[in-house]
Amino acid sequence: MTNKKNRFFTLVFSCCPGAGEMYMGLYKHGVSLLSAFCAIAAVAFWLNWEELLLILPVIWCYSFFHTHNLRQMTEEEFREVKDDFFFAGYVDARPDWRLTEKHRRLFGVILLFLGLSVLCKTGVNLLGTFFYVPEFIWRFGYAVPQIAVAGVILSFALGLMRGEKEEPVEEEKEETAEENIAEKLQKEEA
Structure with a gap:
């Protein structure tokens, strides 16, 4: 090349x-x-x-x-x-394509801003015709997809900002199970 x-x-x-x-x-x-x-x-x-x-x-x-x-x-x-x-630098090389910890919150804040601004703009547009019912109904029908997409964006943003709940590693699960068995044996002996 x-x-x-x-x-x-x-x-x-x-x-x-x-x-x-x-x-x-x-x-x-x-x-x-x-x-x-x-x-x-x-x-x-x-x-x-x-x-x-x-x-x-x-x-x-x-x-x-x-x-x-x-x-x-x-x-x-x-x-x-x-x-x-x-955007390969923002995504791990793992097969599940999860965002890196470094950029997860940044993308969450950006998506939160996007979702809130779409909802705000749509709401202001609807309020302008609130007292004229036929136009309000027409504009509301037009705004339903925008509101739905904004809701999806907001839920995705909040999920990104909250973070992923990490599953305990298998070794930790085994240790916990062994500790439970040890506790039961101690109770039976006492």
Whole structure:
């Protein structure tokens, strides 16, 4: 894999988030950037939360300049670049894909803010038509999916912030069982 690609095509593909990385041969990185860009746009329009669109220029700029930085690297530096998914550093390498302890609370707070702001915006929108019943019913029907998604986001955020209840290790279970048996034997002897 080489990073000495055509300058014109590098410029053209770098204008689409993720496409430049894929053109350079970093498919996982490119696909994850393009997916994040499209997913954020879809969620922002679906939940009627335009503020979320402020993340899109950040992703676009990162992708644009990352592509050009990849092209400027030497061949040795480029060979050392790992083709990994964009958020791979935030997830453990375990098969269950749990978030690392370090980032679990951060994502929980971000999701909590997202869920509360969607509920707040939807509530203010509904209150504006509260006294005109037909429009209120129409807007409420439109807002039901937004309210449901906000509820799911809030429950997921609270679960992340609370943390996972860790199961006792098998050795601890065995020790506890042995202690219980020892206690029973001592009671019987006494």
